[in-house]
Amino acid sequence: MKIKNLRRTVLTFTLGAFFGISLIASYSFISNSPQQRTTDEIQTVDSNSAQSLTSKYQASASQFNDVLKGFTINLEQLDVMNRLNSENRNLSGFRIYLGENTSGGQVSVIYGVDQYGHDSQANSIYTTGLSQSGPCPPVCD
Numbered sequence: 001m002k003i004k005n006l007r008r009t010v011l012t013f014t015l016g017a018f019f020g021i022s023l024i025a026s027y028s029f030i031s032n033s034p035q036q037r038t039t040d041e042i043q044t045v046d047s048n049s050a051q052s053l054t055s056k057y058q059a060s061a062s063q064f065n066d067v068l069k070g071f072t073i074n075l076e077q078l079d080v081m082n083r084l085n086s087e088n089r090n091l092s093g094f095r096i097y098l099g100e101n102t103s104g105g106q107v108s109v110i111y112g113v114d115q116y117g118h119d120s121q122a123n124s125i126y127t128t129g130l131s132q133s134g135p136c137p138p139v140c141d
Contacts, residue, residue: 041107041129042076050109050125053099060100066137071096074133077108080126084112087123095119098134099127106130 045053073081073096081094091112099109110126111119133139 041127041131042080043127044124045109045127047121047125050097050099050111050127053101053107053109053127054097057098057100057106061098064135068135069140070136072133072136072139074128074131076128076131077110077133080110080128083126084110084123088112088120090115091120091123092117098130101127108133 077096084094085091092115093113095111095113097109097111099107101107106129107127108130110128112123114120114122
């Protein structure tokens, strides 16, 4: 009698452990996956177009009278910075300007920065969307 109860207990424990592990494993594969990155919004522009985008934004931008705490960079902007770095390993950094496209949507205009702190005209100039990026405030947690 004791052996039957012991077998039943071991079997119940084993099946419970198996189903528990299976359940945990299945939940680890069913999660809210992060948003897929798209590069549809990444475009190269010439210096005249870049100037036009930033000038249009600056003409309509409201004055910023707050302490700038930081700047959130989205993954498309990071991809562009990596592209610029691949084009020219001598860049000392990157600069993101805010711009406005012809349909009134905000974009970022990204330049490589040379050793003198100037926008590098020798590299490509890129634009990306501003989704989930911008100065903090207002793009803060």
